[in-house]
Amino acid sequence: MVSARAQGFFLSRSPAVVATSETPVVVLGAGYAGVKLANELSRKTDGHVPILLVDRHPVHVVRTELYELGQLAEKGSDVRKWAIPIQRVIGRRGVVYREGTVEAIDLDRSVVTVSGEQQPYSGLGVCLGNVPAYYGVAGAESLYQVYRLSGAMRLAHALHRAEADSSALPAGERVRVVVVGGGSTGTEVAAEIATTDWRRLVGSSSRPPSVTLVCGALPFLSGLSGGLVEHARRLLHDAGVVVDEGRNVTGVQGSEMTLAGGGRLRFDIGVWAAGVEAPPLIRALPVPHGHGGRLAVEPTLQLPGHPSVFGVGDVIEMKDPRSGALIPQTAQAAVAEARVAAENLWRLRGGRSLLPFEFHQRGMIVSLGRTKAAGRVARVTIWGSPAALLKSLVEAEYRATAQSGRGAS
Ligand SMILES: Cc1cc2nc3c(=O)[nH]c(=O)nc-3n(C[C@H](O)[C@H](O)[C@H](O)COP(=O)(O)OP(=O)(O)OC[C@H]3O[C@@H](n4cnc5c(N)ncnc54)[C@H](O)[C@@H]3O)c2cc1C
Structure with a gap:
């Protein structure tokens, strides 16, 4: 310069x-x-x-x-x-x-x-x-988020800590993670948490977390093509993510979320990925x-x-x-x-x-865990490992071009 x-x-x-x-x-x-x-x-x-x-x-x-x-x-x-x-x-x-x-x-x-x-x-x-949009949902600001690096780091550290302590939970219990937001950000976060090999990271006695994705009233992956959505739904299911559809979160009190219609969800780690403004x-x-x-x-x-x-x-x-x-x-x-x-x-x-x-x-690819993704590129639906590979290539290309001082392609 x-x-x-x-x-x-x-x-x-x-x-x-x-x-x-x-x-x-x-x-x-x-x-x-x-x-x-x-x-x-x-x-x-x-x-x-x-x-x-x-x-x-x-x-x-x-x-x-x-x-x-x-x-x-x-x-x-x-x-x-x-x-x-x-x-x-x-x-x-x-x-x-x-x-x-x-x-x-x-x-x-x-x-x-x-x-x-x-x-x-x-x-x-x-x-x-x-910035994150909370839509007037009381308590939502207390949840973790991944819209900023500092927020993603805090969430990653909290997950690491909770998983490291998970072996001390009562028999049969797991760390309960609830992700709010059924768009691509919430979907990617839920799949990533569910497919991370926490045992390798924190020790073999840790137990994998249970992960729930609360989509809210909007359809799951609203706005994306039907084929992509179906593959994403199946890959999330394979990853063990429970998808809760059709109910908005109406409030967050401590470690409990209230859902429209009266349901409640208890969580250890809650993530707000429901949108931005x-x-x-x-x-x-x-x-x-x-x-x-x-x-x-x-x-x-x-x-x-x-x-x-x-x-x-x-x-x-x-x-x-x-x-x-x-x-x-x-x-x-x-x-x-x-x-x-x-x-x-x-x-x-x-x-x-x-x-x-x-x-x-140019296309759209949603990451669905450490080795899987689903996307639509040049009017063709792709999924599984090839989609994940393409996404990682696109991301690597971005980083390389950005670091060359051309500010991305
Ligand atoms: C988890 C996640 C995954 C995503 N995946 C994809 C994807 O696969 N493909 C895709 O195309 N998009 C994806 N997106 C969306 C994409 O990140 C955004 O669309 C993109 O970042 C928008 O770029 P921007 O420059 O408008 O905003 P940003 O990239 O957010 O940049 C805004 C900048 O403004 C600075 N700033 C803000 N306020 C102030 C202030 N008051 N004073 C000084 N500086 C300030 C911030 O520090 C920041 O550097 C994803 C988003 C998230 C959160």
Whole structure:
């Protein structure tokens, strides 16, 4: 990476803020969307436009692999596989990273507040991802989650501890794990916990946990193709996961969940994987919002009324103009959107017309334990070990490309 001074940046006393001879394009969030947007824009502008990438953590989290709880439990605090230093994922030209928390976005003044300091922008990429959605379910916030690395690590450590102590449970009892959320995240987490070889990790006297997946009122793996869903259902069954369908969790009290209709479920380890929504800072912006407070962007990914501001990734809601379906909240979509946002920021500078975003899904693979998966790729349903192999190849390719400073393919 070229030094800040060589790029025309002059560091102020605050580490979070950059004063520059040219007001930078600021990219908020160094996840899938932000890293790709910053790197693509830097490539197009050949490093001549200052780009400031802001994130609260100095690592790029490979979030799509946070369901790997067995591996996380095994690795302890060595999380290099899931957390790549940001300096390694940003390209060589023009991108400067600043660690800091984005606290406010002032769209009228074109200024963001980062860790208490004001940073003006000439163009803005809003790529701040999401936070867990609790839908007003009392007590749900006390459950574990895998949406952030810190949460996944806490869950992995709790599982490790509980399994290590499981041999002391009364005869016939096992650690009861309940995962709430029948989408791909909950499914991957449940299958992973059920198929991890805990005896190898914590000792031969440990007992495998019992795992229940509470899908709620939405159908299991809602929105995914029928063939994929059927294979996933069978593989979960083979892994010993009990799937509870049709009942929402209405409350969590200590180690008990209440279900709609009056049922109760006791648990030792509860995981909330029931969905996500826009961060409060995004919800507070005076612009149109979609479900869960996501930014309702124009087809060009611009915020309505703010042509130099682009929303990218999980933080936005957008319909595919061809099918009318919502574009999924996936890393795959985030990276594709980031490419178009970078192109449009570039075109905007040259006064050229902007491109609409069109999403072409490459495929979808859901992990179903340590060696199995089910997916739909190029209109073909795949399952079992070949699907798991393909998923691990895609993940390895992502990590390799990201670390090359190109911010994923
Ligand atoms: C367990 C799991 C498995 C998944 N598997 C897949 C999969 O197989 N395929 C797929 O395509 N998608 C998958 N996804 C979804 C995918 O991870 C998301 O769609 C993707 O992360 C969205 O990218 P993003 O850049 O919008 O957000 P993120 O990757 O979440 O990045 C947001 C960034 O913003 C930063 N940030 C947030 N708020 C602030 C703030 N106030 N100040 C500073 N920084 C901030 C965060 O630190 C983070 O770096 C999975 C998700 C999970 C949780």
